[in-house]
Amino acid sequence: MASLVGSRVERKEDKRFLTGKGRYTADINLANQTYAIFVRSPHARASINKLNIDKALKSSGVVSILTGKEIADDKIGGLIAGWAIRSEDGTEMKCPGNPPLAKDNVNFVGDPVAVVIAESLAEAKEAAEKVEVDYKVLKAVTSTADAMNGDTIHEGIDKNLCFDWLLGDRQKVKEAFDKADKVISIDIINNRLIPNAMEPRACVADYNAASEEITLYTTSQNPHLSRLIMSAFGNVAPEHKLRVVAPDVGGGFGSKINVYNEDIVCSWAAKKINRAIKWVAERSESFLTDIHGRDHVTHAELAVTKDGKFLGFKNETIANLGAYARVFGTVTPTYLFGPCATGVYEIPAAYTNVKAVYTNTAPVDAYRGAGRPEATYTIERLVEKASMELGIDKTELRIKNFPTVFPFKQTLVHTVDSGDYVAGMEKAKQMADYKGFEARRKESEAKGKLRGIGVTSYFEACGIAPSAAVMSLGCGVGLWESAEVRFNPTGQVTVYTGSHSHGQSHQTTFAQIAADELGVPIENIDIVHGDTDKGTFGMGTYGSRSLAVGGIAIVNACKKIVEKGKRVTAKMLEANPEDVEFKDGEFIVSKSNKKKTIGEVAFACYLPGVRDEMKSPLPEGDEPGLKETSFYDPSNFSFPAGTHIAEVEIDPETGNVKLEKYTACDDFGRIINPMVVEGQVHGGLAQGIGQALYENAEYDETGQLMTGSYMDYTMPRADNFPEFNIGYTCTHATTNPLGVKGCGEAGAIAAPPTVMNAVIDALGGQEVTMPATAEKVWKACKNLKKSNAKAA
Amino acid sequence: MGKISLEVNGRKVEKEAPDNTLLSTFLREHLQLTGTHIGCDTSQCGACVVHVDGNSLKSCTALAADVNGSKVTTIEGLETNGKMHPMQEAFKKLHGLQCGFCTPGMVMSAVDLLQKNKKPSDTEIRDWLEGNICRCTGYQNIVAAVKEAATKM
Numbered sequence: 001m002a003s004l005v006g007s008r009v010e011r012k013e014d015k016r017f018l019t020g021k022g023r024y025t026a027d028i029n030l031a032n033q034t035y036a037i038f039v040r041s042p043h044a045r046a047s048i049n050k051l052n053i054d055k056a057l058k059s060s061g062v063v064s065i066l067t068g069k070e071i072a073d074d075k076i077g078g079l080i081a082g083w084a085i086r087s088e089d090g091t092e093m094k095c096p097g098n099p100p101l102a103k104d105n106v107n108f109v110g111d112p113v114a115v116v117i118a119e120s121l122a123e124a125k126e127a128a129e130k131v132e133v134d135y136k137v138l139k140a141v142t143s144t145a146d147a148m149n150g151d152t153i154h155e156g157i158d159k160n161l162c163f164d165w166l167l168g169d170r171q172k173v174k175e176a177f178d179k180a181d182k183v184i185s186i187d188i189i190n191n192r193l194i195p196n197a198m199e200p201r202a203c204v205a206d207y208n209a210a211s212e213e214i215t216l217y218t219t220s221q222n223p224h225l226s227r228l229i230m231s232a233f234g235n236v237a238p239e240h241k242l243r244v245v246a247p248d249v250g251g252g253f254g255s256k257i258n259v260y261n262e263d264i265v266c267s268w269a270a271k272k273i274n275r276a277i278k279w280v281a282e283r284s285e286s287f288l289t290d291i292h293g294r295d296h297v298t299h300a301e302l303a304v305t306k307d308g309k310f311l312g313f314k315n316e317t318i319a320n321l322g323a324y325a326r327v328f329g330t331v332t333p334t335y336l337f338g339p340c341a342t343g344v345y346e347i348p349a350a351y352t353n354v355k356a357v358y359t360n361t362a363p364v365d366a367y368r369g370a371g372r373p374e375a376t377y378t379i380e381r382l383v384e385k386a387s388m389e390l391g392i393d394k395t396e397l398r399i400k401n402f403p404t405v406f407p408f409k410q411t412l413v414h415t416v417d418s419g420d421y422v423a424g425m426e427k428a429k430q431m432a433d434y435k436g437f438e439a440r441r442k443e444s445e446a447k448g449k450l451r452g453i454g455v456t457s458y459f460e461a462c463g464i465a466p467s468a469a470v471m472s473l474g475c476g477v478g479l480w481e482s483a484e485v486r487f488n489p490t491g492q493v494t495v496y497t498g499s500h501s502h503g504q505s506h507q508t509t510f511a512q513i514a515a516d517e518l519g520v521p522i523e524n525i526d527i528v529h530g531d532t533d534k535g536t537f538g539m540g541t542y543g544s545r546s547l548a549v550g551g552i553a554i555v556n557a558c559k560k561i562v563e564k565g566k567r568v569t570a571k572m573l574e575a576n577p578e579d580v581e582f583k584d585g586e587f588i589v590s591k592s593n594k595k596k597t598i599g600e601v602a603f604a605c606y607l608p609g610v611r612d613e614m615k616s617p618l619p620e621g622d623e624p625g626l627k628e629t630s631f632y633d634p635s636n637f638s639f640p641a642g643t644h645i646a647e648v649e650i651d652p653e654t655g656n657v658k659l660e661k662y663t664a665c666d667d668f669g670r671i672i673n674p675m676v677v678e679g680q681v682h683g684g685l686a687q688g689i690g691q692a693l694y695e696n697a698e699y700d701e702t703g704q705l706m707t708g709s710y711m712d713y714t715m716p717r718a719d720n721f722p723e724f725n726i727g728y729t730c731t732h733a734t735t736n737p738l739g740v741k742g743c744g745e746a747g748a749i750a751a752p753p754t755v756m757n758a759v760i761d762a763l764g765g766q767e768v769t770m771p772a773t774a775e776k777v778w779k780a781c782k783n784l785k786k787s788n789a790k791a792a
Numbered sequence: 793m794g795k796i797s798l799e800v801n802g803r804k805v806e807k808e809a810p811d812n813t814l815l816s817t818f819l820r821e822h823l824q825l826t827g828t829h830i831g832c833d834t835s836q837c838g839a840c841v842v843h844v845d846g847n848s849l850k851s852c853t854a855l856a857a858d859v860n861g862s863k864v865t866t867i868e869g870l871e872t873n874g875k876m877h878p879m880q881e882a883f884k885k886l887h888g889l890q891c892g893f894c895t896p897g898m899v900m901s902a903v904d905l906l907q908k909n910k911k912p913s914d915t916e917i918r919d920w921l922e923g924n925i926c927r928c929t930g931y932q933n934i935v936a937a938v939k940e941a942a943t944k945m
Contacts, residue, residue: 010884017892018880018899020827020867027826122810198831198839198893198927250829250893251927283832503891503928675887682930683890710836710925718931719918747930 004512004522005738008675012522013507022248025202025217026280033204033276034063036266037124039114039131040288041106044140044360044703045153048104048113048133056116056130061123064273065131066265067114068103076100076268077234079259081325084474085334088166088353095162096154096358098324100234100264106135107153107323108360109703110288115265117277140360140703144320145297147357153323160358162321162330167338167412168351176312176349180303184386190374191770192295192320192697193690194713195367197502199250200281201290203263205270213241216267220246221256221500222540225477227532229259229327236267239532246530249502253687254366255290256502257542258327287708292697293367295320296333296374300341302382308392310401313350313411315341315378320364321356328366328542330356335473336371336461336543339413343379344421344459344641345401350411360703366542368687368748372460380456380753381760388765394455394757395434398643399425402457406731414461416639418731419667421457428455428643428665431727437647450650450781451660452762456754459641462742463548465634479545480633482536483553485514485561487626489606491599492524495557498538499550500530503683504744505676506546512672513551513738517558519585519598536629544640544742547672552736553632560628565601572596572604572617602626638733638741642666644750646758652785655778657693657759663725664750669733669741677743681726684747690716691748692755696771714771796856800825801869809856815849816840818856819866827867827896831925838924841897841904842866848904850897850923867896870903878944879903879937888937890928898924902938906945912938 016022053065079098086092102113114131118124141150141160148159177183203218214237220226223244231239249256266277281289296319303312319333328336338352387394402421409415429435437453444451464470467478484496495514499506507527515522528534541550562582569587570577573594581588588595596604604617605626618624647661664681671677694714698706707713732739752770759772764787766780796818797806807822819825819842828851831839840851843865870877879899882888889895898921905912905920912920917938918931926934 011887013892014884014889015876017889017895018867018876018883019871020825020896022827022892024826024829024893026830027820029824196927198837198891198925199829200831248892250831251891253927280830283834283837505890679887679890679929679933682932683928684930686930687927709834710832711834715836715925715927717918717925718921718935719915721918721931723914723935724930724932 004515005672007673009508009512009522009673011505011508012511013505024199024248024250025204025219028204028217030204030206030276033278034117034119034273035121035124036277036279037116037128038112038262039116039128039133041102041109041111041113043106043135043137044109044142045138046106046135047138048102048106049136050134051113052132053114055132056127059123059127059130061119062116062127063119064117064269065114066269068099068101071099071101072103074268075235076264079261079324079326080229080233081330082327082476083331085163085165085330086474087163093163093330094157095325096157100261108362109705110285110362111323112261115269117269117273142359142361142699142701142703144295144318144357144359147320147359148355153358153360157358162325162356162358165334165354166351169349170351172349173312173314173351177303180311181306182304182389183301184304184382184389185301186382186385188298188300188378188381189769190294190296190298190377191691193293193367193695194287194697195253195255195290195293196715197251197253197255200283200286201256201260202280203266204276204278205266206276207271207274209274213243214267214271215243215245216263217245217247218263219249219256220244221249221252221502221542223500223530223532224498224538225540226259226263230264230267234264236264244532246500252502253368254293254370254542257366258291283710284708287713288705289362291326291365292322292362293364294374295364298378300378300382302386304386304390308390308397308400310345310347311349313342313347315352317352317354319354319356320359320361322359322361322363324363326363326365328370329363331475332366332371337375340372340375340461341379342411343376344457346403347411361699368684369745370543372745373749373752376456376458376749377753381756384454384757395425395429398455398457414637416459417636417734419459419639419641420729420731421641424641424665424667424729425457425643427727427729428645428663431665431725432645432661432663434645444649450652450762452648452758452760454646454754454757454761455643456750456757457643458750459639460745460749461637461639462544463634463638464543464545465549465637467633477539478633479539480631481550481553482538482629482631483550483557484535484627484629485554485557487561487602489603491602493518493520494526494528495554496535497527497529497550497554498535498540499546500541504541504546505673509547509672509676510551510554513554514558517555518561544744547740548638548736548742549632549634551738551740552634553630555737556630556632557628560630561626564622564626565598567619567622568601568605568617569596571619634735636735638735640666640668640741640743640746642746642750644754646754648755648758648762650762650777650781652781655774655781657772657777659689659722659755661725662722664747665727665729666743666746667729667731668743669730670739672740678726680743681747682724684745685724685751686716686721688748688751689721689755691770692752693771694720794857796860798859799863801865811857813856814852815854815856815859816851819851825866825868829893829896831893836925838901839894839897841900841924843900843904848901867900870899877903879941882937882941882944886933886937886940888929888934894924894926898926898934902941905938906942911942
C-alpha cells in the first residue's frame with residue numbers, strides 16, 4: 001500500500017465548504033432562541049456613574065437586560081491571563097480584574113457594560129439604544145512608548161506596568177559589548193495588527209433544564225480549554241454540566257484562542273432566562289473587541305567584530321498588553337519572544353528585557369506567530385543594518401554566524417534539535433537568483449525605479465512543550481495533546497483529537513497519518529474534533545502545535561492499537577506475539593506466514609467468541625473492544641527554520657512599493673501533505689506582507705480606533721501579491737516519531753523583515769516603519785534625492 | 793412587511809419579510825440558505841456574493857425587495873445533479889480554500905468572471921477578485937483554481 005504521508009491528498013472537508021454546507025456558529029439556530037446585543041463603552045477610559053435600563057426594559061420584545069451588577073452578584077468570574085510572569089526583581093506580574101460585563105470602570109472602546117436579550121435581533125438592537133449609561137470620561141492612555149508615564153489605569157498597578165521581565169545576563173552582555181569593534185543599534189516599532197479572521201466571532205448558548213447542562217456553540221480554536229476556563233475561573237457551570245462546541249470555524253490566527261466576554265455572558269444568561277441566546281459580532285465589534293496583535297516598541301543593539309562575528313545582543317522592549325492581560329497576552333511578549341530574539345545565530349551573550357504595559361486599547365494577545373514575528377523582525381532588521389554598516393554581503397554575514405552543529409544550544413533557552421541553515425540559505429539564493437539581482441537593479445534604475453532586495457533567516461519555536469517546562473515558567477496548563485482512536489466492529493476508524501481545525505486541514509492530514517499507521521483506507525477514517533462531549537480533552541490549535549503535538553498523539557494511539565492487534569492475532573493464530581509483524585493493514589506471523597487483516601482483528605475484538613466453542617481471541621488480560629488513547633507530551637519544542645528573500649521595486653514619484661518577487665525556502669521537517677503546507681505558507685506570507693506594507697491598527701489620543709472597518713484597515717487583496725516562489729529543505733525533527741516541525745506561522749514570521757529589508761535596501765538604508773505605505777516611502781524617496789544631490 | 797417573490801436556485805419562493813431585509817439576510821434567515829456568509833458590515837469582504845439574474849452581486853448591498861422577481865443563484869445552487877461545478881472542483885483540486893468562510897462568495901464571484909472573460913490572465917483574475925477578501929490562502933491557489941476552471945468551462 002502506497003504511503004499517504006507525503007502525498008497531495010485532496011481535502012475531505014472541501015466538499016461541504018464548496019457547496020454551502022459548512023456549519024459555522026452563525027448558521028446555527030435553535031428552537032425558541034433569543035438574540036443578544038452588547039452595550040459597549042464608547043469611551044476608552046471612564047468610570048460608570050449610573051446605568052439605567054428602565055426605558056430599555058419597556059422596549060418591544062425585550063426578554064432580559066443584564067449588567068455588571070448581576071454578573072458580580074452571581075459571582076461569575078472574569079477573563080484571565082493564562083501565564084504568570086515574574087519580573088526581574090522577583091515580583092509577580094500585576095493583573096487587573098476583567099469582569100465579563102464592566103461594573104465600575106470601562107477600559108477600552110468596546111468594553112461591554114450590559115447585554116440586551118430580545119425576541120428578535122432588531123428588537124435587541126433597538127432596546128440597546130435605550131440603555132442609558134452615565135460615564136465620567138477619564139484621560140485615556142493609548143501610546144505604547146509613553147504608557148508608563150500616563151495616568152494609572154488600574155488601581156494599584158503603578159506606571160501601568162504588568163511586569164518588567166528579563167531573560168539573559170546583563171553583565172555578560174556588557175562584557176561582550178566592551179570587546180566589540182562596532183555596535184549596531186536600531187529602534188523599531190512593531191505595528192499593531194488586527195487578526196481579522198473572515199468569520200466574525202459568534203456564540204449560541206443553550207440551557208437544558210432537564211439535564212441542567214449548558215451547551216455553548218462558539219468560534220473557538222480550543223473548546224476544551226474554553227470550557228476549563230469558563231468553569232474553573234468563570235464559575236459558569238462545573239465542567240460536566242458545560243459542553244463547548246466549536247463547529248466549523250472560519251479562521252482564527254490566534255484571535256479565537258481566548259474565552260471572550262460574550263461566551264461567558266451568553267452561557268450564564270441562557271441558564272438565567274432558560275432559553276437559547278444567539279450573538280453574532282458585527283465586523284465593527286470584531287475590530288474593537290477581538291484581541292489585537294504585536295504592538296511593540298523596541299531598542300536593540302548588536303555587538304560585532306569588524307569581520308562580522310556577532311558577540312552580543314541586547315533588546316529593550318515595551319510591549320502593549322492593551323486594557324487587560326488575556327490568555328496568551330503575557331507569554332507572547334516574554335517566552336514566545338525573548339528566547340527567539342537572537343534568531344538563528346550563535347551569539348555568546350544576550351538579554352531581552354520586556355516591560356509589558358496596560359493601555360486603554362483592545363487587549364493584545366497571540367496573533368499568528370505570537371512573539372516570534374516581533375523577535376525575528378528585530379534581529380533580522382539589525383543583521384541587515386549590520387551588513388550595510390560593515391560592508392559585508394547580507395547572506396555571507398548571516399552564514400558566518402549560523403550554527404553548523406546540531407543539536408544547537410541557542411543563547412537564551414532553546415536547544416534546537418535539527419536544522420541546516422546554510423543549506424536553506426544556499427537554496428533560497430538559488431531560487432531567488434540572488435546573483436542576478438544587481439542586473440535587475442540596473443534595469444529598474446534605467447526605468448527610473450528603485451529596486452531593493454531583502455533577506456531573512458528565521459527559526460521559530462513551535463509546539464510549546466513539554467508541560468513540566470512550560471508550567472515551570474508560569475503556564476497555567478500543560479501543553480500536551482490527546483487523541484483517541486476507535487475502531488468500529490466493521491473496521492472503520494474514528495479519530496478524536498484535541499486539536500481544532502479552523503482551516504488547517506486536519507480532517508485530511510490527520511486521516512493520512514492514521515491511514516498509514518493502521519493500513520485502513522483514508523475514506524474509512526473520520527477525524528472528530530471541536531466538541532467537549534466527543535473526545536477526552538484537548539489543548540487546541542495554536543503555535544503550530546497541531547501536527548507536532550496532536551498528530552503525534554494520533555500516531556501513539558495507533559501504535560497502541562497495533563500492539564493489541566499483535567497480541568490478538570497471536571492468540572487467534574496460535575503464535576508468539578513477538579513473531580507477529582504489522583504491515584499495510586495486515587498482521588503476519590513471520591514463521592508461518594499466516595495473517596489476519598486489521599479489520600478481522602477489530603471484528604474479533606468486538607465479537608470475541610465462536611459458536612459451539614468456548615474460545616476467545618482475546619489473550620488473558622486484554623478486554624474486548626479496540627480503542628486506544630494517547631496523551632502526548634513532547635520532550636521539546638520543534639524548530640522550523642528557513643530563509644526568505646524578497647525584491648521590491650519602488651516608484652519614487654508615487655512612493656508605491658511593488659513586491660516583485662518573494663522566495664521562501666523553509667525546513668518544516670517531514671511534510672505530511674505538500675498541498676496543505678503550501679497553502680499554510682502562502683497564507684502566512686500574505687499576513688506577514690500585510691504587516692510590512694498595508695496593515696496598521698491605529699488609535700487616536702482619546703483611544704478611538706481609527707481603523708475600525710475594512711474601509712480604514714487595509715486588508716491585503718488578491719492584487720497585492722506576486723506569485724510566491726516556494727521551496728524546502730528538510731531535516732527531520734529528532735524529538736518526535738514523524739520528524740515533523742510545524743508550518744503554520746513561518747510566513748507571518750519571516751515576511752515582515754524580508755519585505756522591509758528590501759524596501760530599506762531600495763531606499764539606501766533609510767529606516768521606514770511598518771507598514772511601508774506610499775506616503776512614508778515617497779517622503780523617504782525625497783530625502784534620498786536630497787542626499788544624493790548633496791553627495792554629487 | 794412585504795411579499796418577496798424570487799426564483800432561488802431554480803425554485804420559486806414567496807415569503808413575507810420586513811421592508812428593510814437585506815438580500816443576504818433573506819437568504820440566510822428566511823430561506824435557511826446559510827452558505828451565503830456575512831463577513832463584514834461595509835460591503836467590503838465579498839463573502840456574501842450571489843448571482844442575481846446571472847450577474848454577481850454582494851447580497852448585503854441589496855434589499856430583498858430591490859431584487860423582487862429576480863432569479864438568484866447561491867453557492868447551494870451551483871451543483872448540477874449532485875455534481876460540483878468546474879469552479880468548485882478546481883478549488884478542491886488546487887486547495888483554493890482553507891477555513892471555507894470566504895469560499896462561497898469567492899467561488900460565485902469567480903464563476904461570474906469566467907462568464908464575462910473566458911480566458912482571464914493572472915492580473916485580470918487578481919483585479920476581478922479585489923472585492924473578495926480571503927485571510928487564509930494568500931490568494932495564490934485561488935488564482936490557480938480560476939485558471940484551471942477556465943480550461944474546463
